[in-house]
Amino acid sequence: MGKLYFKKFSKEEKIEHLEPRKETIKFLLDYSKALNVIEYGEMKFETLLN
Numbered sequence: 001m002g003k004l005y006f007k008k009f010s011k012e013e014k015i016e017h018l019e020p021r022k023e024t025i026k027f028l029l030d031y032s033k034a035l036n037v038i039e040y041g042e043m044k045f046e047t048l049l050n
Contacts, residue, residue: 031048034048034049034050035048035049036048
């Protein structure tokens with residue numbers, strides 16, 4: 001999963017503006033769509049729907 005977030009740069013390259021890759025955004029959106037949180041009283045139950 002670490003491969004999704006960072007790209008290694010050489011020491012000579014300056015990192016001026018970081019932007020997430022398309023794969024990272026897709027992964028996070030798919031995860032948030034599949035996450036279901038049910039509240040019952042004071043308890044919360046989290047389930048993944050895939």
